[in-house]
Amino acid sequence: MGSASLSFLKQNNIIHLKILMILFLSCIPDRTNLCSNNSFATLTVPPRFNSTNISLSSLETLTLDGYFSFENNHHAAKDFGNLYHFLPSAVLHPKSVSDISTTIRHIFKMGSASELTVAARGHAHSIQGQAQAHQGIVINMESLQGLKMQVHTGDMPYVDVSGGELWINILHETLKHGLAPKSWTDYLHLTVGGTLSNAGISGQAFQHGPQINNVYQLEVVTGKGEVVTCSEKQNADLFYAVLGGLGQFGIITRARISLGPAPKMVKWIRVLYSEFSTFSKDQEHLISSENSFDYVEGFVNINRTGLLNNWRSSFSPKDPLQANEFTSDGRTLYSLEMVKYFNPDETKTMNQQDIKKLLSQLNYIPSTLFLSEVSYVEFLDRVHVSEKKLRAKGLWEVPHPWLNLLVPKSRISVFAEEIFGNILTHTSNGPIIIYPVNQSKWNNKTSLVTPDEDIFYLVAFLSSAVPSSTGTDGLEHILIQNKRILDFCATAQLGMKQYLPHYNTREEWQTHFGSLWEVFVQRKSNYDPLAILAPGQRIFQKAVRTS
Numbered sequence: 001m002g003s004a005s006l007s008f009l010k011q012n013n014i015i016h017l018k019i020l021m022i023l024f025l026s027c028i029p030d031r032t033n034l035c036s037n038n039s040f041a042t043l044t045v046p047p048r049f050n051s052t053n054i055s056l057s058s059l060e061t062l063t064l065d066g067y068f069s070f071e072n073n074h075h076a077a078k079d080f081g082n083l084y085h086f087l088p089s090a091v092l093h094p095k096s097v098s099d100i101s102t103t104i105r106h107i108f109k110m111g112s113a114s115e116l117t118v119a120a121r122g123h124a125h126s127i128q129g130q131a132q133a134h135q136g137i138v139i140n141m142e143s144l145q146g147l148k149m150q151v152h153t154g155d156m157p158y159v160d161v162s163g164g165e166l167w168i169n170i171l172h173e174t175l176k177h178g179l180a181p182k183s184w185t186d187y188l189h190l191t192v193g194g195t196l197s198n199a200g201i202s203g204q205a206f207q208h209g210p211q212i213n214n215v216y217q218l219e220v221v222t223g224k225g226e227v228v229t230c231s232e233k234q235n236a237d238l239f240y241a242v243l244g245g246l247g248q249f250g251i252i253t254r255a256r257i258s259l260g261p262a263p264k265m266v267k268w269i270r271v272l273y274s275e276f277s278t279f280s281k282d283q284e285h286l287i288s289s290e291n292s293f294d295y296v297e298g299f300v301n302i303n304r305t306g307l308l309n310n311w312r313s314s315f316s317p318k319d320p321l322q323a324n325e326f327t328s329d330g331r332t333l334y335s336l337e338m339v340k341y342f343n344p345d346e347t348k349t350m351n352q353q354d355i356k357k358l359l360s361q362l363n364y365i366p367s368t369l370f371l372s373e374v375s376y377v378e379f380l381d382r383v384h385v386s387e388k389k390l391r392a393k394g395l396w397e398v399p400h401p402w403l404n405l406l407v408p409k410s411r412i413s414v415f416a417e418e419i420f421g422n423i424l425t426h427t428s429n430g431p432i433i434i435y436p437v438n439q440s441k442w443n444n445k446t447s448l449v450t451p452d453e454d455i456f457y458l459v460a461f462l463s464s465a466v467p468s469s470t471g472t473d474g475l476e477h478i479l480i481q482n483k484r485i486l487d488f489c490a491t492a493q494l495g496m497k498q499y500l501p502h503y504n505t506r507e508e509w510q511t512h513f514g515s516l517w518e519v520f521v522q523r524k525s526n527y528d529p530l531a532i533l534a535p536g537q538r539i540f541q542k543a544v545r546t547s
């Protein structure tokens with residue numbers, strides 16, 4: 001780290017804190033309260049003498065179908081972000097829902113004397129240690145085998161799945177019945193509990209809402225160890241609290257997910273723009289049209305020579321002749337990505353006409369129309385193709401300082417001008433995804449925090465850092481860049497909200513939730529009064545004790 005950057009870091013507390021955490025986390029002697037300005041710090045702080053050891057040894061007395069492992073748990077101190085490493089004291093490998101409720105009830109009954117916290121770990125694709133528990137217990141949700149997936153056909157088809165199930169498995173199982181979930185994430189090797197604790201947003205969300213709006217029922221183990229079934233009609237407050245609730249109110253052990261007819265094929269289209277205003281106008285047009293595409297997303301490419309090869313990595317266009325001749329010359333380009341579902345035996349010609357008509361309403365650079373046709377599964381599982389390539393090159397397990405923002409439509413052009421025009425000089429560290437969604441189609445009763453406008457954009461900066469690099473592809477540079485982006489949003493008062501939020505102080509969390517903060521705190525005290533759950537989110541520490 002150079003001395004110039006060090007002095008910069010000193011002026012920037014958040015980055016400073018992050019770097020310090022990366023360097024020193026392994027040296028922390030005991031669980032640390034990471035919220036320095038914690039207004040709850042005046043509440044009971046539990047005794048710190050060897051109560052953790054006493055609590056831990058008592059776990060061995062529990063009768064379980066699965067088991068605890070107390071050693072060799074370093075894998076549970078890692079996640080996709082590769083930035084934070086909190087070593088747990090034990091990992092529970094549950095075989096039944098009762099294993100989870102027995103464990104949590106036991107910790108709850110120990111009361112304030114126990115410092116144990118519990119983190120559900122789905123596929124650990126979090127970025128900032130959200131599924132980790134420093135000296136606590138990590139529950140390996142993928143080992144929960146109590147529930148076999150069950151597809152129910154009929155007028156309102158659905159599938160019952162375990163909270164630790166991967167979305168890719170749900171896709172394959174439901175397709176056997178000609179059905180599939182309607183709302184997805186871009187990558188399917190994530191668990192149901194992990195995405196429902198956040199939102200689950202992809203290019204279908206403008207039409208169907210995020211994944212949290214496509215759930216009929218949940219089974220949840222609360223922070224008191226109670227097993228509760230909840231839905232819109234039954235224990236509705238817990239249902240909406242848990243959806244988008246960052247794991248704070250309960251562990252999702254089962255979910256009933258709404259399904260729809262699955263198409264067999266997709267027509268996959270990409271076009272390019274050189275003006276952000278034209279690009280975003282077309283995106284907004286598509287998400288507001290009645291008979292539109294089934295999926296709408298977009299990317300930003302800044303100063304990437306050889307753009308097309310990279311840009312097409314998971315996409316083999318059928319009709320690239322004209323487009324192949326297009327060269328980017330390092331210009332900033334915006335790529336609009338659209339998909340139309342279809343079945344080969346049905347109205348293919350009708351579909352072609354629909355697509356032609358939709359495309360005729362757009363103002364992209366005419367010579368940049370890329371078309372491809374792939375199966376529905378190939379399309380949905382597209383990121384896995386890139387994952388395999390990156391794994392083969394040893395580039396999957398590098399640090400991922402990702403930043404996901406929700407920016408209101410009224411401020412997106414100001415945002416784009418500063419971020420894509422000034423702050424970022426290239427996008428070679430990873431893709432930037434950008435697309436608008438239509439909140440009027442979303443259910444606003446969940447815990448998810450969004451900007452206060454009907455249409456807002458998801459902007460995802462998906463950077464990978466080259467380990468040990470001190471250049472523009474290194475972690476330090478990317479973290480500083482992320483901070484500049486966040487600072488700009490704050491200074492320009494864009495009304496931006498973080499998606500997959502990450503904050504270090506109580507004030508920041510309070511600002512994030514805004515008027516929903518009081519509700520969030522009240523729900524916490526109802527469902528997890530000892531603040532046992534999801535310590536890795538760093539919203540409530542164990543010092544938050546109400547009993």
Ligand code: FAD
Nearest residue numbers: 122123124125126163185186187191193194200201247252
């Ligand atoms: P984990 O990281 O294991 O857990 C996340 C949080 O949820 C933790 O706080 C954890 O304690 C809690 N949790 C886990 N399981 C449960 C449970 N059963 N009950 C209660 N709480 C639980 N997100 C999108 O919305 N759209 C995308 O397109 C998208 N693409 C992605 C692509 C990649 C390559 C990656 C790495 C992530 C992507 N994400 C996307 C983000 C992803 O949705 C979240 O990081 C999600 O939390 C990951 O799921 P997971 O199973 O790995 O959860």
